[in-house]
Amino acid sequence: MTPATTVPNRRSGPRRRDRPAMEAALIEAATALFAERGYESTKTRMIAERVGCSEALIQNYFGGKDGLLLAVMRSGGEWETYLAFFRRPLCASMEEEAAEHLTYVIKGLTARAPYLRILVSRALVDPSFQASYGEYTLRKQVLAALTERFDRCRQTGMLSDSVPISAVAEWLVDMGFHLGFIHPHLLGHKPAQVTGLARDFARLFGRAVQHDDYQTSKEK
Amino acid sequence: MTPATTVPNRRSGPRRRDRPAMEAALIEAATALFAERGYESTKTRMIAERVGCSEALIQNYFGGKDGLLLAVMRSGGEWETYLAFFRRPLCASMEEEAAEHLTYVIKGLTARAPYLRILVSRALVDPSFQASYGEYTLRKQVLAALTERFDRCRQTGMLSDSVPISAVAEWLVDMGFHLGFIHPHLLGHKPAQVTGLARDFARLFGRAVQHDDYQTSKEK
Amino acid sequence: MTPATTVPNRRSGPRRRDRPAMEAALIEAATALFAERGYESTKTRMIAERVGCSEALIQNYFGGKDGLLLAVMRSGGEWETYLAFFRRPLCASMEEEAAEHLTYVIKGLTARAPYLRILVSRALVDPSFQASYGEYTLRKQVLAALTERFDRCRQTGMLSDSVPISAVAEWLVDMGFHLGFIHPHLLGHKPAQVTGLARDFARLFGRAVQHDDYQTSKEK
Amino acid sequence: MTPATTVPNRRSGPRRRDRPAMEAALIEAATALFAERGYESTKTRMIAERVGCSEALIQNYFGGKDGLLLAVMRSGGEWETYLAFFRRPLCASMEEEAAEHLTYVIKGLTARAPYLRILVSRALVDPSFQASYGEYTLRKQVLAALTERFDRCRQTGMLSDSVPISAVAEWLVDMGFHLGFIHPHLLGHKPAQVTGLARDFARLFGRAVQHDDYQTSKEK
DNA sequence: TATGAATGAGTGTTCATTCAT
DNA sequence: GATGAATGAACACTCATTCAT
Numbered sequence: 001m002t003p004a005t006t007v008p009n010r011r012s013g014p015r016r017r018d019r020p021a022m023e024a025a026l027i028e029a030a031t032a033l034f035a036e037r038g039y040e041s042t043k044t045r046m047i048a049e050r051v052g053c054s055e056a057l058i059q060n061y062f063g064g065k066d067g068l069l070l071a072v073m074r075s076g077g078e079w080e081t082y083l084a085f086f087r088r089p090l091c092a093s094m095e096e097e098a099a100e101h102l103t104y105v106i107k108g109l110t111a112r113a114p115y116l117r118i119l120v121s122r123a124l125v126d127p128s129f130q131a132s133y134g135e136y137t138l139r140k141q142v143l144a145a146l147t148e149r150f151d152r153c154r155q156t157g158m159l160s161d162s163v164p165i166s167a168v169a170e171w172l173v174d175m176g177f178h179l180g181f182i183h184p185h186l187l188g189h190k191p192a193q194v195t196g197l198a199r200d201f202a203r204l205f206g207r208a209v210q211h212d213d214y215q216t217s218k219e220k
Numbered sequence: 221m222t223p224a225t226t227v228p229n230r231r232s233g234p235r236r237r238d239r240p241a242m243e244a245a246l247i248e249a250a251t252a253l254f255a256e257r258g259y260e261s262t263k264t265r266m267i268a269e270r271v272g273c274s275e276a277l278i279q280n281y282f283g284g285k286d287g288l289l290l291a292v293m294r295s296g297g298e299w300e301t302y303l304a305f306f307r308r309p310l311c312a313s314m315e316e317e318a319a320e321h322l323t324y325v326i327k328g329l330t331a332r333a334p335y336l337r338i339l340v341s342r343a344l345v346d347p348s349f350q351a352s353y354g355e356y357t358l359r360k361q362v363l364a365a366l367t368e369r370f371d372r373c374r375q376t377g378m379l380s381d382s383v384p385i386s387a388v389a390e391w392l393v394d395m396g397f398h399l400g401f402i403h404p405h406l407l408g409h410k411p412a413q414v415t416g417l418a419r420d421f422a423r424l425f426g427r428a429v430q431h432d433d434y435q436t437s438k439e440k
Numbered sequence: 441m442t443p444a445t446t447v448p449n450r451r452s453g454p455r456r457r458d459r460p461a462m463e464a465a466l467i468e469a470a471t472a473l474f475a476e477r478g479y480e481s482t483k484t485r486m487i488a489e490r491v492g493c494s495e496a497l498i499q500n501y502f503g504g505k506d507g508l509l510l511a512v513m514r515s516g517g518e519w520e521t522y523l524a525f526f527r528r529p530l531c532a533s534m535e536e537e538a539a540e541h542l543t544y545v546i547k548g549l550t551a552r553a554p555y556l557r558i559l560v561s562r563a564l565v566d567p568s569f570q571a572s573y574g575e576y577t578l579r580k581q582v583l584a585a586l587t588e589r590f591d592r593c594r595q596t597g598m599l600s601d602s603v604p605i606s607a608v609a610e611w612l613v614d615m616g617f618h619l620g621f622i623h624p625h626l627l628g629h630k631p632a633q634v635t636g637l638a639r640d641f642a643r644l645f646g647r648a649v650q651h652d653d654y655q656t657s658k659e660k
Numbered sequence: 661m662t663p664a665t666t667v668p669n670r671r672s673g674p675r676r677r678d679r680p681a682m683e684a685a686l687i688e689a690a691t692a693l694f695a696e697r698g699y700e701s702t703k704t705r706m707i708a709e710r711v712g713c714s715e716a717l718i719q720n721y722f723g724g725k726d727g728l729l730l731a732v733m734r735s736g737g738e739w740e741t742y743l744a745f746f747r748r749p750l751c752a753s754m755e756e757e758a759a760e761h762l763t764y765v766i767k768g769l770t771a772r773a774p775y776l777r778i779l780v781s782r783a784l785v786d787p788s789f790q791a792s793y794g795e796y797t798l799r800k801q802v803l804a805a806l807t808e809r810f811d812r813c814r815q816t817g818m819l820s821d822s823v824p825i826s827a828v829a830e831w832l833v834d835m836g837f838h839l840g841f842i843h844p845h846l847l848g849h850k851p852a853q854v855t856g857l858a859r860d861f862a863r864l865f866g867r868a869v870q871h872d873d874y875q876t877s878k879e880k
Numbered sequence: 881t882a883t884g885a886a887t888g889a890g891t892g893t894t895c896a897t898t899c900a901t
Numbered sequence: 902g903a904t905g906a907a908t909g910a911a912c913a914c915t916c917a918t919t920c921a922t
Contacts (some may be wrong), residue, residue, distance in 0.1 A: 618837075626784060
């Protein structure tokens with residue numbers, strides 16, 4: 001409720017000249033409000049009040065409310081740091097692969113939940129926005145990273161030869177999104193429930209894709 | 221200035237005396253528009269125009285736009301017929317169980333896609349609506365039905381003893397929702413892609429949960 | 441709050457055929473509501489609900505809300521009985537003349553207060569209505585009656601020769617309206633206050649218009 | 661379709677930067693329209709058109725139509741200047757007292773007639789408004805001022821000892837309101853008629869309250 | 881540059897009225 | 902005749918946007 005601390009000590013009159021800070025503050029406020037109340041229910045006045053500036057600034061900086069939404073979206077990612085995780089060394093088993101993936105993804109999605117809620121809610125409803133969603137989501141990158149990992153898993157003999165890698169990767173990605181986003185934000189499940197489920201899912205995933213011999217040796 | 225020709229075989233004048241049909245038409249139109257454009261972007265005027273009646277009717281029948289949304293929601297289900305499917309005989313294998321489930325669910329979700337888009341999009345954004353979502357979704361019922369099925373699967377020896385039934389059920393339900401809703405309506409995947417993926421997922425599911433011996437005998 | 445007992449035992453379906461009773465009930469309800477809430481704030485639905493009939497009846501009987509207002513106005517008076525009072529024998533003094541007049545007028549205005557509030561409130565604001573007010577008010581008739589009385593008062597020597605009769609009549613009429621309408625309904629004064637004031641005014645009136653000699657003989 | 665020429669020297673475009681003047685203009689226009697057509701029949705659009713601004717300004721400045729009505733009410737008075745009159749030196753006779761009072765009050769009420777019409781009309785019809793009327797009317801103050809004057813009149817021997825001062829004051833106030841407001845605005849009497857009547861009333865008032873001896877000496 | 885004043889297109893809703901039954 | 906269903910014009914009000922300063 002308190003104005004973002006990024007832009008402190010605001011007084012009346014024409015404000016100080018720190019455009020980058022102001023833009024960031026607006027984006028932050030808009031992200032929060034869009035996520036809480038939805039895009040359309042969020043009024044520009046609310047955003048401006050939250051930040052402590054005039055509505056007109058939204059026009060000046062972002063060209064309007066739509067532009068602000070785009071800026072919010074673009075702000076979503078430090079993709080690189082997020083994706084770096086997928087370049088870690090292989091795990092000892094497919095179940096561990098899944099477990100680590102799910103844990104990481106759940107954490108990551110939770111961190112960017114507000115931002116995602118906006119995106120998803122709007123993509124479902126505004127067809128022209130669906131394209132943007134595809135652009136800004138990391139699904140493809142994660143998919144590629146997993147595929148590459150699983151390739152290596154197969155080479156190590158950890159991953160069964162009889163399962164199609166791309167489907168396996170897709171499968172794990174979907175599980176991650178479901179556990180990290182759908183369960184908590186649509187179904188309202190608590191983190192503990194989700195974590196428990198993630199463990200079970202990882203186990204099942206392991207059973208499904210692990211090479212039989214490898215599996216045996218591992219599980220013992 | 222000339223009376224709109226957009227709504228033919230409907231004179232400018234007023235009266236038609238079929239209230240139930242009119243209500244249904246309004247709900248149908250609202251469902252379509254809410255799904256296409258979102259709740260807030262859909263104006264009562266659009267709905268009325270689409271149906272060829274006056275806006276006031278929305279007030280008369282449903283008490284306003286909010287009431288119409290509720291009516292749309294309530295109209296969503298012939299739950300019983302949908303759930304009847306889960307009372308069919310067991311399949312010959314767990315993979316088949318999954319395959320049939322996914323096929324059915326994908327078809328079912330596709331059929332009520334517009335209705336679901338509204339619900340999901342709004343539940344993500346309007347917290348007070350999330351409760352309503354929980355009420356009107358069939359997740360719990362399907363979950364219960366699957367649990368009961370898998371219980372019986374285990375008794376037949378088809379389902380491995382070492383997997384927790386509730387997690388398996390949850391898993392399959394999630395796959396269904398993901399393939400039937402997230403893939404086509406959020407990610408924009410085509411039906412063919414989804415169907416292919418469903419086959420792969422069913423296969424993986426089978427591998428994960430099928431009792432080893434049973435699995436062997438089956439696969440041969 | 442209970443539906444007027446004039447139209448008892450109403451059930452649904454096309455109602456019984458007692459048009460005069462129904463008209464009277466509508467006029468009564470409209471009078472009450474117009475007076476309580478004003479003409480514009482009173483909705484036809486309220487009137488119909490109060491009476492227990494359909495709104496359409498207002499159209500059928502009176503041609504609309506305006507027509508109902510006119511009917512309400514026309515219903516205002518059993519003029520003759522009201523005016524009969526002014527044909528009573530002369531009083532013994534001018535003060536008594538005033539006292540009796542004021543008492544009677546206060547009572548009369550109180551009885552038709554709702555009806556008058558509508559009239560006055562609307563006449564003040566709708567110029568085209570001011571004419572109607574002139575028509576339906578009894579001011580002229582009362583004025584004429586008083587003038588005639590005061591003529592006779594003068595002949596008896598009770599009324600001073602040095603006052604203009606028409607002004608005296610006008611004066612008394614105004615006092616009556618002020619005490620009977622303005623004080624209670626605009627200023628919110630209680631009946632007791634008004635009665636006390638009426639006595640004082642009558643006394644002052646007497647002092648102002650009574651013939652000096654007569655006054656002496658009377659007061660003794 | 662062509663820009664209205666009704667509001668000249670005012671381009672279709674927007675901006676004028678004189679908020680106080682704009683507020684005053686809106687209040688003035690609202691006063692006039694409320695008085696002409698009544699509060700409810702006056703539409704915000706009319707007011708805005710009259711002033712040549714947008715309807716939204718009424719919301720911005722006054723918070724809506726209700727707020728504008730309150731502003732109209734509050735704008736009614738430069739009370740002090742109005743009440744100063746009652747601090748003038750005493751007249752030479754009670755008749756003169758009345759004559760001067762009536763003349764002044766008639767003028768004063770005429771000046772604020774539109775404003776008063778709104779107030780009175782609405783107070784008669786909206787009970788919750790009657791309280792506001794009581795607050796903003798000057799009746800009490802004038803009454804107090806007259807009472808104080810008449811006290812002094814009595815000390816000079818001008819005012820008869822046998823009349824109750826408060827009733828006399830009330831009486832004169834009522835006459836003033838009746839002549840200045842009811843006669844012209846409800847009965848539609850012309851100024852000349854009112855003036856004539858005022859003279860007569862003053863004369864009668866004098867006869868009623870003047871001390872007998874003083875009266876004699878004065879009239880001669 | 882940043883603002884507050886001002887806008888106008890558009891909102892859901894109201895309500896006296898009309899008409900088929 | 903009397904009704905409920907249906908209307909459409911109008912309403913106060915909202916809000917992203919524009920512009921003079």
